[in-house]
Amino acid sequence: MSHVSIDADGPESPAARAARLVTTFAELLNTRRFAELDTIIATDLIVHDPRAPQGRDAMLSAQRAQLDALPDARIEVLDIVVSADGDRVATRTRTCATHVGDYMGVPATGEQLAWDSYDFWRVRDGRLAELWGLADRASLLAQLGASPDAPPAPTPSSTSPETSR
Secondary structure: OOOOOOOOOOOOOHHHHHHHHHHHHHHHHHOOOHHHHOOOEEEEEEEOOOOOOOOHHHHHHHHHHHHHHOOOOEEEEEEEEEOOOOOEEEEEEEEEEEOOOOEOOEOOOOOEEEEEEEEEEEEEOOEEEEEEEEEOHHHHHHHOOOOOOOOOOOOHHHOOOOOOO
16 A cells, blocks of 8 residues: 555545555554554554553554564455444454564574464544454464464465455
């Protein structure tokens, strides 16, 4: 995408705007444009995970900390499903990164990591307002050598057919 403006009054349907909002989120993280994330994430972001920080600023701080350990992390949106009214967005993503710093309590290994995540977003007033997320932590821990019984990492060739919006 060449721009990140989300115009709530434009000709797009609410569902198309919501899909673009989530893909813009991934694009901005991939290009480390944190200041622009302020324009698409609600200040009072609610993350439905007791381990996760609450609010936009805390979530972005956690993302920056993750990038200290995984500086080349890149998120690929594999699938998007959006409610007709654009209120809810579900995504399946794959993150690939090189482990170069302490992450999840594991010192740098230099290994390439890949894991899938499943996120459900609620959109409010043209911004990402709530997140329910589930990352394949078992696979990630196995790749880090922290859980030898976990399943192997997803392979880049195991992506789905074209992402649908």
